[in-house]
Amino acid sequence: MDLLQQIFQYVLDLGAAVFVPLLMFIVGIAAKMKWKEAFSAAVILGVAFIGMNIVIGFMLNALTPAAQGLVERTGIELNIIDGGWTSLATLAWAWPLAFLMFPLQMAVNAVMLIINKTQTLNVDLWNVWGKILTAVLVIGVSGNVVLAFLVAAFQMVIELLLGDVNQKQIEKITGIPGVTVSHSMMIFGAFLLPFNWLISKVPFLDKHVDADTLKERIGIFAENHVMGFIIGLLLGIVAGYSVQATLTLAVQAATALTLFPMVAKLFMQALSPLSEAVSDFMRKKFQNRQLFIGLDWPILAGSNEVWVAMIILVPITLIYAIILPGNNVLPFAGIINTSLAVPALIITGGNLLRMILLGIVTTPIFLYIATGFAPTITQLARDTNAVNIADGQLLSWSTLEYPVFRYIFADASSGSILGIFFGAVWIVLLVVYYRMMKKRTEALKKEEEVA
Template sequence: MELLQSIINYVLDFGAAVFVPVIMIIVGLFARMKFKEAFSSGLTLGVAFIGMNLVVGFMMNSMGPAAQHFVENTGIVLNIMDGGWTSLATLAWAWPLAFFLFPYQILINIIMLATKQTNTLNVDLWNVWGKILTSVLVVGVSGSVPLAFLVAGIQIILELKIADVSQKQIQQLTDIPGVTSPHSMILFGALLWPLNRLMDFIPGLNKKIDANWLKDKIGVFAENHVMGFIIGVLLGIFARYNIQDTLTLGVQAGASLTLFPMVAKLFMQALAPLSDAISEFMRKRFSNRELHIGLDWPILAGCNEIWVTTIILVPITLVLAIILPGNNVLPFAGIINLSFAVPALLVTGGNLLRMVLLGIVTTPVFLYVSTLFAPTITDLAKDTKLIEIPAGQMLSWSTLEYPDFRYAFTQAADIVNGNYWGLVLAIIWIGLYVMYYRGMKARSLKIEKEEEANNLA
């Protein structure tokens, strides 16, 4: 058992930039690609992951200190540290049963493919840590290991199902054929979907307002580098930076928004030949069966709406963290809220105005759930002794991925301790998910009909 755990941990320690490309090369060879083509595509995918990580890290390192200065200038003291996803990933992998989630996810995926319950082959195995974290939180709240695996299994199934019905829209947004994203953060769409549908009935919000619309209306001010510069300068002013640091932050934000779509093109360059080979392989062996490759969220990173939304939400998140009664988390490491922006992109179809408005409405969900989970996460950190926490403080993640799902299902698992209201929360969430799934499925069918009509024309 220890040998198996060591092997799995060794493989996963390579990280997504090495692990996922290796998997894709193997899949490409299995689909009868030439070795040099499979290797080139896989390596390009690794380069794309590294490039995206560099740009995201650069952006967070630029915005994070400004965000912290903003809060410090208010004089407000918040005693929950925001460790971001890296801190919680560290705690997740420290769980003794963590490595079991790796074959568990693969097994569920294979069963669902064999029984035609999904058309998504999830090769984003590195992000199994998200399911591990969910399991750890369930154990932390309920103390039940069986229920931890049950909730993780539910999460795996739900993310594959929503990946199926999101594929057409992801292809439409990215121009990358045959890929989708089963990343669990897309589950947050269950909460966003009814709110977005409500906006359909509000005058002025049913217009398509994306990055291209802005360019048509305000010209150069909607160009990535200019828009990033303006937003960065405003954040610098909020942080009371001097002129030099404010202008530097503006240029850094402009550089980030300029580089994101450039790096995102590498994903298209890497995945297009792999997708073509896999699609051809499936057509020959499985009539009327289309297989989608499930990848990490960065395949969507070329959509400017994600980055404009996340930067606009930085000062808004900070203000809300300060004024919301009962919030004790200080946003820092997780200040760039990709946990919201990625599902919001899919739910709204890239409508920038709706994304920002939904972000304002739902940011309190992230802050409150982060605050509520802080005691559990802090206890885990102290038990593992992996993260040192100063006396009088706690640890959490201000933009915890899919906080609605995690909170509802950890509370539902606490039924073993007599907590029944959590089960009600989970049932309500499932109802919202069904609404979300049906809505995305209907949208996918509409896209398919439009594609068929265009092909006939």
């Protein structure tokens, strides 16, 4: 058992930038690609992951001090530390049974493919830590290990089903055929569903406004570099920066928004030949079967709407943290809310205006659930000694991925009647979301046939 744990841990310790390209190289060879082409595509995919991490890290380093400056100007003190995803991942991997989640995910995916209940091959195995974290949170609330694995397995099934129905929308946004996003953050789309529907019924908010639409209407001010500069400039001003620091932040934000689409093109360059090879292989071996390659969310990073929405939501998140009664978490490490922007991109079809409105409406949910989970997360950190926390402080993650799912099912696992009730409501929302995206898929297919 220890040897098996060491093998899985070694593989996962390679990181997404090495592990996923290695897995994709194996998939490419299995799909009869020439080894030189498979190797080249795998290396470019690794470059894309590293490049995206560099740009995201650059943007975080620029924006986090500005966020801190804004909070310091208010003089507010909140006692829950925002450890971000890295602290929570460390906590997840400290669980003694964490290594079992890796083979469980592969088994669930294999069974779903064999019985033809999914078309998604999830190669985003590095993010298995997200399922581990869900299990750890369930144990922290209920103490039930069996239920923890069952909830995690349920999450795995959902991410495969969503990978299927979101695929056509993702292909439209990325321009990469045969790929989808199998990251569990897409689960939040089910919670966004009723809010998105309500917003779409408001006059003047039912129109599609994306980055291209803005360019048509306001010209140069909707260009990535100009838009980034303006947003950075405003952030610097509200943070109380000097003129020099404000201008530097503005140029840094402009740089980030300019580089994101450039780096995202590398994903297309790497994944298109791999996707074509897998599609050809499936057509030859299995009639009428199509296989989608499930990947991490950065393949969507070329969408300008994602970054504009996330940066605009930074000051909004901080204002909420300051004014919301009952919130005790101070957003820092998780200040860039991909957990919201990415599923919002999909459910709105890239409607920037609606993405921002969804962010304004639902950001409080992230802060309140981060506050609610803080005692559980802090206790788990102390029990495992995975993260050091000073006395009197608590640990959480301000933009915890798919917070509603995790909170409801952790609560339900403890036998809570309310948790079970809301779990049933959430499943209904998931079914409605699934059917809606299935209809959208059919509509997009018809558009392709007409074209």
